[in-house]
Structure formats: C-alpha cells, structure tokens
Amino acid sequence: MVVELNNIKNEILNDISFNLKENEITSIIGKNNSGKTLILDMIYCLNFDYSGNITINEKKLDKESKLNVRNDIFYLMNDLDKLLFNINIREDIKYVVDKLDEKKLEELFKLFDLDITILDKSYLEISNTEKKKVLLVIAFLSNKKILLLDNPTLYLDYKSKQSLIKLLKRNKKEKIILIVSMDTNFLLNVSNRVIVINDKKIVLDDNKYKVFENKSLLDKICVKQPEICNFKNKVKVEKNINLSNSDNINDLLKDVYRNAK
Amino acid sequence: MSSIIKIKDLTVDKILNNVTFSIEEGTFNVLIGNKGKTTLAKAIMGLIRYSGTIEFNEELMTPDNKKEIIKKIGYFRDNMLKKGTVMDNIIYPLLNLKIDEIEAKKIVYDICDKFKINDFILKNVENLTNTEKKLVSFIISIVYNPKLIIMDDTLDDLDEINKNKILNYIKKYKITCLYLTNNEEDILLSDNLIVMKNGKILESGKTIDLLSNEKLFNTIGAPFLVDLSNKLKVYDIVDKVYLDVCEMIDDIW
Numbered sequence: 001m002v003v004e005l006n007n008i009k010n011e012i013l014n015d016i017s018f019n020l021k022e023n024e025i026t027s028i029i030g031k032n033n034s035g036k037t038l039i040l041d042m043i044y045c046l047n048f049d050y051s052g053n054i055t056i057n058e059k060k061l062d063k064e065s066k067l068n069v070r071n072d073i074f075y076l077m078n079d080l081d082k083l084l085f086n087i088n089i090r091e092d093i094k095y096v097v098d099k100l101d102e103k104k105l106e107e108l109f110k111l112f113d114l115d116i117t118i119l120d121k122s123y124l125e126i127s128n129t130e131k132k133k134v135l136l137v138i139a140f141l142s143n144k145k146i147l148l149l150d151n152p153t154l155y156l157d158y159k160s161k162q163s164l165i166k167l168l169k170r171n172k173k174e175k176i177i178l179i180v181s182m183d184t185n186f187l188l189n190v191s192n193r194v195i196v197i198n199d200k201k202i203v204l205d206d207n208k209y210k211v212f213e214n215k216s217l218l219d220k221i222c223v224k225q226p227e228i229c230n231f232k233n234k235v236k237v238e239k240n241i242n243l244s245n246s247d248n249i250n251d252l253l254k255d256v257y258r259n260a261k
Numbered sequence: 262m263s264s265i266i267k268i269k270d271l272t273v274d275k276i277l278n279n280v281t282f283s284i285e286e287g288t289f290n291v292l293i294g295n296k297g298k299t300t301l302a303k304a305i306m307g308l309i310r311y312s313g314t315i316e317f318n319e320e321l322m323t324p325d326n327k328k329e330i331i332k333k334i335g336y337f338r339d340n341m342l343k344k345g346t347v348m349d350n351i352i353y354p355l356l357n358l359k360i361d362e363i364e365a366k367k368i369v370y371d372i373c374d375k376f377k378i379n380d381f382i383l384k385n386v387e388n389l390t391n392t393e394k395k396l397v398s399f400i401i402s403i404v405y406n407p408k409l410i411i412m413d414d415t416l417d418d419l420d421e422i423n424k425n426k427i428l429n430y431i432k433k434y435k436i437t438c439l440y441l442t443n444n445e446e447d448i449l450l451s452d453n454l455i456v457m458k459n460g461k462i463l464e465s466g467k468t469i470d471l472l473s474n475e476k477l478f479n480t481i482g483a484p485f486l487v488d489l490s491n492k493l494k495v496y497d498i499v500d501k502v503y504l505d506v507c508e509m510i511d512d513i514w
Contacts, residue, residue, distance in 0.1 A: 032392035032420045078391060078418075113295065127299055128339070128414070151418045157295035157443045158482035182418055185446075185485070222420040227446070227485030234506050239514045249485070253492050260498050260513050 001072075001145055003043060003176055007052035012038055014200035016052075020176045025168060027179045027187045027208075029223050030197035036180040037078065040148045043178070044075045056146075074144040076152055080131040084123035089134055092123065097141045108137040111163040129155045136160075140167050147177045153186050165190050188212050188226040188247050196221060209245045228252050263319070265409050265437050266305070270313035276300045277460045279313070284409070284453070289431070289438045291448050291468070293481050294457030298441040299338075301457075302411050306336050318408070332358060335402035335436075338413040339395070342386045347378070347397050350386060354405045372404055376426065392423055399427050403436065412440045416447070445482035449504065456481055473502045 001022060008016040012035040020026055028036045041047045042054060045066040054061045061069055074096070077083075086092045094100060109116060112133040118126060126134070132155040139147055153161050168177060168190050181187055187194065187208070194211040196204040198221050204211055212218070212229045225233075231252070232243050241259055246252040264283040271280040277297045284290050292298060304311045307327035315322040317330045332354075342350055348369055355365035373379050376396060386394060395415065402410060410431065416424050428450070431438050440447065448454055448468060455465040456477060464477050471477060472484075475491045483491065486509065490502040493513070503509035 032418075032423055033390045037391075127296075129296070154417050155414055155443070158445065158480075159295070161443075161482070182420060222422045224421055231485070231489070231506060231510075235510055235514075238507065238510050241514065249488055249492065253489065256489075256493065256513065257496055257498065 001057055001176055002055075003146065003178075004055045004058075005039070005043075005052070006055070008039075008042065008050050008054070009052055010050040012200065013050070013197075016197075016202055018195060018202065018205055020178060022176055023173050024192045025172050025177045025179065025190055026193045026195060027181060027191040028195045028197060029181070029184070029187065029211075029221065031222050034197045034221075035200065036197060037150055040075065040077075040150055040178065040180060043146075043148060044073055045069050072144055073146040073148060074139045074142045075148040076135050076139055076150055078150050080128065080135060081123060083135060083138070084131060086122070088120050088122050089126070090119040092134070093119075093138055093141065096138050097143075101141065104141060105137070108140055108167075111167070112137060112160050113157075129157070132156060133160060136164060136167075140171065145175055147171075147175055149177070149179045149181075151181055151183075152179060153181060153183045161186060182223065184212065184218075184224055184226045185228075188228060208247065264316075265318060266439075267316040267319075268305075268313070269316075271301070271304060271315065272312045273297075273300050273304060273309065273460075275460075277304070277311070280457070280460070280462055281313075282455050282462060282465045284437060284439055286408075286437050287435050288452040289450060290440065290453045290455065291451035292439060292441050292455040292457065293443060293445070293448065294441070294455075295443070295459065297457060297460040299413055300460075302336060302338070302413050302441060305411065306334065307331050332405065333408045335405075335407035335410040336413070337399050337402040337410060337415055339398070339415060341398050341401065342394055344386070346383050346385055347373070347389070348382050350397060351382075351401050351404055354401060358405055368404065372400055375430075376400060392419065395419065396423065396426070399430075403430070403434075407436070409437045409439065412438065412442075414442055416440075416442070417444055443481075446484050448487075449484050472504075 003020040005016055005018050028039060030036055038047065042050060045061055048063060056069060084092050086095060114130065114133050118130060123131060152164060156164065191208045194208050195202055196211060196217060204217060212226050213233065215225050215233060218225045228246055235241050235243055243255045243259060246255060263286055265286045267283040269281050271277055277300055280301065303309045305315060322330055351369045352365050355368055373382050378396060451468045454468040454471050456463040458480055463480065464471055472487050478488065486503050486506060490499055493499045499509065499512060
C-alpha cells in the first residue's frame, strides 16, 4: 500500500509532497498551526480544499470515494468525542471494529490499564484519559491498514505511553502509520522517519536521527529537542566523544558505559 | 509561607482515596497521576461531591461559601470555551465578579494586548485554531487575578513558544500553580511534586528531595537526567542525581 501526497497547495501549505508506505513509522513536526493536523484531515478526506492530489494505491482521493477510503483508515483525532457517541463504549468499539476479538480486547485493555467496566459506560461518564485509551484500543483492534494519529500521547500516563510504543512497533510492519505530535521524546523512540514543516513547506524529510540532531532547525520550529539527542550533542561538543545513535535510554546507557570506562 | 490550599482525606467514590496534601503560596506544584487528576480539580472547584475537607486560605470550603472561594481559583483546561466571541468568553468571569462593564472591557483589552491577540478579540471562538482556543482559555482562567491556578493537562500539544507564553506569565505574576500532568520532564519545573497512583497519594514533597527516590520513578516516568543518573548510579559511573547536563558530562568524563 502507498499513500502519496502530490504538490498539495492551499492557504496553509505550499507544495507539500511525500509518500508513505508500510514498515516505516513517519512523524510530522512543526510549530502550532503549521498545517500538520490539516494533512491528516486531507488524507482522511475531511478536507478537499487544495490543489494537487492525494492518492492511495494510485487511486485519487475525492468526495465520492470518501467512505471507501475511510474503510482502510483509523484516524485518532484531537476531538476525542468524534468517534465516541454511542450508548456505551462497547457499542463505540463495535461501530468501528467488524469482528470483535474479545481476547485481543482484553489484552489491549490490560496494556492500557483500562477497567473492563468501562465497556458499559458511555463517553459522557469517562475521563479524557480513558477516552484517549479507548480510542487507542480501537486503533489496534480495528486492523485498518492506515493509522493517522494526532497527539497520541496527550493525556496518557507513563505506563500507557510505554504500551503505545510497544504496540506501534509491533504493528508497523503491516500498517502505514503517520503521527503528528509535539512529544519529541516519544517520536524519537517510535518513528523511523520525520517530516519537518516550516513556513508552509517541508524543510526536511529524513531519518529521525538526522532530524532530531539538528538543534538549530528544531529551535527554528519551536519544537523541543529529544532529551537523548540533547545529551548526545552536548557530549560531542564538550568532550568530542561520538556516542552512537540511540532512541531509548537503555541503549544510551550501554553506550555511555562503554565510553566512560 | 502560608498554605493556599489544604486538602485532607479527600475521597470520591472509586476515584480518589484519602488524598491529602497542601500547597504553599507562590509555589509551582506538579501533580503526576494516572487516575483522578481531573476529578481532584473538579472537587476543588466545587463541581462534584466529595468527603474529606478542602481549606482555601485557611477557610474551610462549604456549599455556602464555595461560590465565593472559587472566584479566587482559575481552572485552565481544554474545552472550556462557550459560544460567542473571544471578548464574550474573557469578560464573563469579570462581569461575574460584578466589575463594571466598561472597566471589564478595558481589562480584557489590556490582557489580550499582553498576549498579542488584540486582532481576534471580536472573533467568534469557533473560528479560532486549537492553539488560539487554548490561549484564550488560559486568559479566561487568569483574567480575574486568581490566587491559585489549576492547569489540567493542557501544555503537551503546544510548541515551545506557546508553552512558554503560559509558563512565563505564571512565573512573572507569581501565581501559585497546581499543574496536573503526566509529562515527566515538567517535573523539573516544579518546587513541589505530588505523585498519585490509582487515586491515592504515593509521595509528596519538595521536588529536589524526591528526585533521588528511584523507587518512585519505577511507577511514573522520570525526567531524563534523573533517569540517566539513577541508572548510571547502579554502574558506579556517577554517585548522585544530576539536574545539569554539563555538570554530569564533566563528572563522567
């Protein structure tokens, strides 16, 4: 499967082009209001206000094919109530997931520390955190080929973030995953590729290390450098030691240990 | 330092269990918790029933006085805007305090000027971007000079400029702050840290004292430097918890 954005142009974006495929988690970073969420909206056929085109498997997105296209996509939107509106959460899940695998549901609930009693509650009775977790459970239950995730770690506690990282890595082989987020520590851990948007354009589209080590670019787009990259940079600048690329603290730890002795 | 708020044995059925802590005036406090943060905020704002006691400025909160007390607390959260313009939304708490309309309008213009959003004071909130909505929400929660601001998980989708706009305002005007979050790096912003797990207090105290508590950070994420320090301590590469990257790097190499 391939998602292609070709020369997308409108008031907010100017000539955006990139392709997405399976087995590669892509993230988009940029200032607030730079058009990141808009890109997700456009792929999900919520917005056709642009010139250029978006294709999925070479088929152009248009208003007629909207429902068909959405069959293959799960979009975790900023507005948590968009997909939660049925009489209870169980119905909300069934609304999206065709064949409900009860065992998988239980496993996912456990991973996100969700109480099974939530299934009988409605979205009005649960917290933002619980809504977010339910939507993430649906994302991984739905078996949709394309996952669009807007701020997936917002409202999540530490353990749930770890579970999300685990699930994304587990699922990336068969899915096309696109994440928009300000949580650069999370993005460093989970992405392979990062697209940087600034001044309406893509200014960098490269592997995560190349992007997250570029402090001056990150400063320009007002996005915080991941802590690990910041540490690595400082070690290079102060001590002229090149630690190898790590995207998690345990690998960094091993590397520091090797180099410190 | 006097305590602005004293919470004792606060219990909300199945959500909060005997929560006890206090907040000193002028401090920046971070509360990390996987469950119950919003419920805690709602209890303080008098929006839900609870058992236990809440004292604000040494005065016990009761159903009779809570309306007056919450006029001194700002509650900054997502989805708090009401239908209407930015002006309608920001002026509302001022009018509620019986401030004269002309005077209130002036206050709104002044504060929007501080945040450089004069351009959209008369815009309908529906037409704002998510970030603009957030800034307006923040302004609503501080426009009436509350003694305490509660921020409920609101900063994680902001870029550094917008996040700092909010944090710098709080710092500049020395507003006592209770910041409810799960962002472990933000622990380093705080004077005091309160950690809840499943609605119960695990630990609370001065942040600097709690940072060497490794056991605590098995439950919640640790700020990166704290995490790295604790892990390097195990290998005898360092012997303390560092808060300054350069100091740590100098000591290791």
